[in-house]
Amino acid sequence: MLSYRHAFHAGNHADVLKHCIELSLLDYLNQKDKPWWYVDTHAGAGCYELTKGYAAKNAEYETGIARLWERKDLPPALGRYVELVRSFNPDGKLHFYPGSPLVALQTLREEDRLRLFELHPSDHTLLAENFAEARKKTIIQQTDGFAGLRSVLPPPPRRALVLIDPPFEDKSDYRTVITALQDALKRFATGIYAVWFPHLQRREIAELTAALKTLPCKSWLHAGLNVQTPSADGFGMHGSSMFILNPPWTLHQALQEVLPYLVESLGQDKGAGYVLEQVEN
Numbered sequence: 001m002l003s004y005r006h007a008f009h010a011g012n013h014a015d016v017l018k019h020c021i022e023l024s025l026l027d028y029l030n031q032k033d034k035p036w037w038y039v040d041t042h043a044g045a046g047c048y049e050l051t052k053g054y055a056a057k058n059a060e061y062e063t064g065i066a067r068l069w070e071r072k073d074l075p076p077a078l079g080r081y082v083e084l085v086r087s088f089n090p091d092g093k094l095h096f097y098p099g100s101p102l103v104a105l106q107t108l109r110e111e112d113r114l115r116l117f118e119l120h121p122s123d124h125t126l127l128a129e130n131f132a133e134a135r136k137k138t139i140i141q142q143t144d145g146f147a148g149l150r151s152v153l154p155p156p157p158r159r160a161l162v163l164i165d166p167p168f169e170d171k172s173d174y175r176t177v178i179t180a181l182q183d184a185l186k187r188f189a190t191g192i193y194a195v196w197f198p199h200l201q202r203r204e205i206a207e208l209t210a211a212l213k214t215l216p217c218k219s220w221l222h223a224g225l226n227v228q229t230p231s232a233d234g235f236g237m238h239g240s241s242m243f244i245l246n247p248p249w250t251l252h253q254a255l256q257e258v259l260p261y262l263v264e265s266l267g268q269d270k271g272a273g274y275v276l277e278q279v280e281n
Contacts, residue, residue, distance in 0.1 A: 006044040006123075006167075007054035011061030011097040013227045013266045014240035016068065018165065018196050019103050020081040020258060021223060021242045021251070025161050025192055026107040027080070028248040035111035037155040038104040039162040041145025041180075043116040045123040046130035047088070048097045061097060063227070067265050069094050075257035100163055101127070105134055114138040115152045117145035146180045154188035165196035174204040178211045181245070185216055192246050193217075199239035201230050212243045213279070221247040222277040223255050225262055229271025238271065252278050 009015065029036045048054075050061050068074065068082050084106055088096045098106070101116050108114065114137060118124045124142040131138050141148055149162065162184065166173045177195060184193065197208060213220065226239030244251065259274035266272070 006099065007048050008058060009060050010048035010055045010099070011050055011066070011094075012064040013060075013225065013262070014064075014196070014198065014237070015061075015097070016064050016081075016262065016266065017223070017225050017240055018242055019098075019100065020078055021244070021255075022100060022103055022161070022163060022194065023081050023084060023107070024077050024251055024254055025194060025244070025248065026104060028250060029159060029161060029192075030107060030109065032159075034159055035109070035113070035157040036159040036161065037113045037115060037152070037157060038101075038108075039115045039117075039149065039152055039155075039160060040101050040104070041117050041149055041162070041164045042166050043101045043118040043123075043127055043140070043145075044099045045118075045126035046099050046102050047126075048099065049095060050097055051095055055097070061094070063266065063268065065097060066094055071265065075254075075261050077254045077258050078261060100165070102130065104161075105131070105138075108134075108137060111157075112137065113155075115148075115155075116140045117143055117148040119144055146176050149180055149184060150187070153184055153191070155191075158188075158190065160188070161192045161194065163194050163196070168198060168200075171204060174208045177208065178215070181212075181215055185245070189217070190246060192244065192248070195243045195245075197241055197243070198237045199224065199226060199230075199241065200237055201234045209241070209243070212245075215245060217245040217281065219247060219278065219280045220245050221251055221255075222275060223259060224275035225259060225266070226271060226273050227263075227266050228268040241275070247278070252276070 221244045224241035
């Protein structure tokens with residue numbers, strides 16, 4: 001399905017959770033001199049203008065990144081994330097929001113590489129434009145990211161972060177995520193895999209979460225954020241999760257500060273809350 005455009009949701013509460021964790025994972029990889037790859041299965045357009053076009057229609061960023069923009073008491077991991085977003089808004093006003101691949105690009109060193117997949121023709125074109133100056137370090141392909149993942153694993157440096165965040169508009173995405181990860185872990189068992197998924201009132205969410213916990217990896221971490229009570233009619237996203245396979249040991253501690261803070265700052269009613277689980281296999 002090609003109807004989904006992430007621009008409608010740019011900078012919302014789900015992006016805050018996803019990109020804060022993504023940045024923490026990449027900073028961890030940068031603690032060693034060895035190179036790494038960043039692989040994004042559903043890269044999107046790369047950057048979004050919040051006050052025009054799709055992003056301005058629902059203005060979801062107003063209940064996401066905008067609520068953190070002027071805060072002076074951010075936990076370190078959130079502070080690092082907000083500062084990165086600020087680097088795209090040098091006048092101090094919130095106009096632009098970087099997507100996952102641009103977050104990764106800001107952490108890239110000379111020897112690191114990006115491998116980006118985006119199937120939507122319009123977003124692929126925008127992505128290529130946004131990465132025009134990073135062509136030596138980036139390969140962008142207009143193809144299905146699940147299929148593309150096979151072509152890049154294992155990465156030559158044997159260090160990588162793989163971000164998987166499909167739109168989940170197609171119910172088959174839930175099964176495909178698990179199938180793709182099963183294959184990926186056979187090819188590259190030591191990689192860090194981060195899976196984003198929405199919190200919806202659908203049985204597929206519980207099934208996906210349970211299946212992720214059974215994958216053959218050395219450890220996993222589940223960080224979930226709910227910003228409101230699920231709607232009475234059963235529609236709409238009330239939160240989201242990041243599920244990380246082979247997470248760094250530092251992440252759990254950082255999220256013990258981040259998640260309660262996000263509940264306080266992004267929560268919309270008494271249904272706001274968080275989940276933080278970690279298991280060593």
